[in-house]
Amino acid sequence: MGRFHTHADGTVHTHADGTVQRNAGVGDHSGYQTGPLRVEVLKSILSENDRMAEANAADFARSAVRVVNLMSSPGAGKTTLLAAVLGRIGEAHRVGVLEGDIETSLDADRLDGLGAQVALVNTSAGFGGECHLDATMVRSALRCLDLEALDLVIIENVGNLVCPAEFALGETAKAMVYAVTEGEEKPRKYPVMFRAVELVVVNKIDLLEHLEFDLDLFLANLDAVNPSVRTILASAKTGEGLDELCRWLLGPR
Amino acid sequence: MHELSICRSIAEVALRYAEGRPVGAVAVRVGAFRQVVPTTLVHCWELATATTPLEGSALLVEAVPAVVACRGCGVKTQLAEPVPCCGRCGSVDVLIVQGEELLVASLELQEV
16 A cells, blocks of 8 residues: 555545554554544634635625626636626626636736726736635735725636635625536536526527537536526627626625 | 645644644545545645645545435435435435535644
């Protein structure tokens, strides 16, 4: 058995000294359950992030601003959809955008001049470029937005269906953009993400006639993992569903 | 690939509870509903703790299976895939009993 191995009970780990056992028991680590040197912790791994998320949430509440964490896989059309949304509500409403991007300001540049305050959260300062936004990154980027002067902040998360779902940001609501080009099985492959959100925007719906995409099957898969989710069929290109999306984003007034 | 940042969070919690004492191992519990890959986590642990006081410590990952209880028929099901539904009647109206854990369970301190 190597330094890196799996036990019959499903635990996986390395031993620093390269040995398999330092405690009694045959690889079941029962020895860890007792003993004077064991310190009980039982602390959520994301507690530090959660604490920061609560601080963000308190700031949002104080400024009476609604904050939507918008997630998707890369290329689902978040930025194009946001540009279309800002074109509709960017002038009439006080909207801010926090743009998460691993390396570039390309997405933020696309949203310039549409009436919203835009702040870039470049995640490359993380450990080799983070695949998600966390509450601390959002907190530092909030300095670039005047929350008091805003009614709605949309956080465009990093394109990724796995990691962003794990990190609370202090948002009022979570939503995701899903494109019909992604395949019907996605909710079953990424249930954490699809279960975490209140709204799924089914985007690029104008492409439906060109695809062998089974919308009913997708909706059934979505219902299996998140029965209470709301869906909006939308197209940034034709404008379908955008008024409904804008109403949802602005939220209860 | 959020295992690396999760490892950094584990290290923060571990260092706080270790209070300067040398740590031999850190035990964590990861539920099956969390999209965290135990082997990747262990691999990232070495990277995340290199040149820190936790360098050389072991990360012990206890994988917690996903279990749901049906609100309709009351049966508990251990899930093979993370789609919450009852194994007997197929209902999706289920309560998650376990599998959402993501916590540092304990530290094993080294004898000095």
